[in-house]
Amino acid sequence: MTGVLAALGAAMAWTGASALWRSLSGRVTAIRLNAMKNGLASLLFLPVLLTLPQDTEMQAVLLLLISGLIGIAVGDSFYLGALRRLGTRRTLTVEASGPVLASIAGVLVMGDSLGVKNGLGALLVSSAVVLIALKAKKTNQRDQGVIAADLGPGLLLAFTAVICGLSGAFLARHVLISSDLTPLQTAAIRLLGGWLGLLPFFKGIWRQTNLTRREQWRLVTATVIGTNGGILLQQVVLQSMPVGEGVTLMATAPVMALFLGRMEGDPIQLSGVAAAGLALAGVACTSL
Template identity: 85%
Template sequence: MTGVLAALGAAMAWTGASALWRSLSGRVTAIRLNALKNGLASLVFLPVLLMLPRDTEAEAVLLLLISGLIGIAAGDSFYLGALRRLGTRRTLTVEASGPVLASIAGVLVMGDSLSSRNWLGAILVSGAVVLIALQAKEASHQQEGEIGTELSSGLMLALVAVICGLSGAFLARHVLISSELTPLQTAAIRLLGGWLGLIPVMKGAWRRSAMTRQEQWKLVVATLIGTNGGILLQQVVLQTMPVGQGVTLMATAPVMALFIGRMEGDPIQLPGAAAAVLALAGVACTSL
């Protein structure tokens, strides 16, 4: 029961934080917002970094820093850019393709084999992404191209964010398997790597963001909930229940985001709801 609650809590945390980050995307660029977010999250995990064993392998730390550079510095910047263009619901639906793409990458890179159910999952998630792409195409015809172009570029940013996230995750998993570092320690080092990669854009980012005091607090809350809280809940899930079930429950974020979309001026429509359900079904087929 603890794992189930943690998985649903993680999905809610990522959904709520994504909505808050999206509300700030008009005040600061995606890359600067990512720099601020990672700086705050790294500060929260500073005690974990300070208590790392002195005999920690330098190679493991280096791989995790690179993982953070790819998956967090680059991946989260693309993700935040997609949030501004696609909205919370569509972005999280595309992000749900991550577990399925990871399975396919396992076949191509590591020679793993996929069952017919895994391939069905890949087809269902692909269908969800296609539905979002068709919405973008339809919008481009209806809105003289401006909104449609935003949706199309947002879809590309979301897909690139998934690829970056998976690349970083593969590196992190290699370290988890080959070293004695805990998931919390690897998460803290990865966040540090993501923050270090964004230092060049950090100078004056807080002042230049032009955020009000209320918006600055939104950023802090979104970071604590979505980055720090989300990671901690994810670790509880991985500790207390099978990976497949945990991944599927955490992939309920696109369904939860259907209700947030209404508040963002993106009312629930049949294609959007179908895309969210297809994504969830696809992850279930692949993970369970």
């Protein structure tokens, strides 16, 4: 039950934070926004890093740093870039393809067999992405040019973010089940890895962005909820549940994001509900 509640909590945290991050994406580039939020998140977890046991295995720490570099520094930068182009609900729906891509990678790399359920899951998620594209084409003429131009790059960024996120999650899962590190400690080390990977973008970052006080509070709130809270809950999930089941529950984010559509000028429509439903059904078929 702990893993289930943590997974649903992580999905809720990422959904709410995504809307706040997207509201800032017009003022800050994706990479700079990622650098700012990871710098803040690492600072909040600094006491955890300073109290790590002296006998902590260096190999485990190194794997977590690499996990943070791939999944947080690189993956989140692509994710934030996709948010700017696709919007919260569309981006999170594409993110729901994670388990499908993991299954395909298992066939190509590990030699796993692709069963009927996995094949059906891939078909359902692919259908969801098609619905997203069709919905973009049906928008009004004023928005259509912008969305059409952003759709291809946005989907590419979103899928790349999925791959990076899965790579980081599998590395973190390996450390959590093979070492004595707690989810809080692994979350702190992963965030440190993401922060180190984004160090080149920190020079003059606050002076150049010129965020208003209200926007700064949005950044802090989104960081605490989506980065610190979301990653901590994710580590609890990875420790207590198989990756497939955990990712399936965390993929409920697109359904939660449906309620944010109206706030972003993207009202809920039947195609959006169907896309989210198909994506979740595909994730369930692939992972359960």
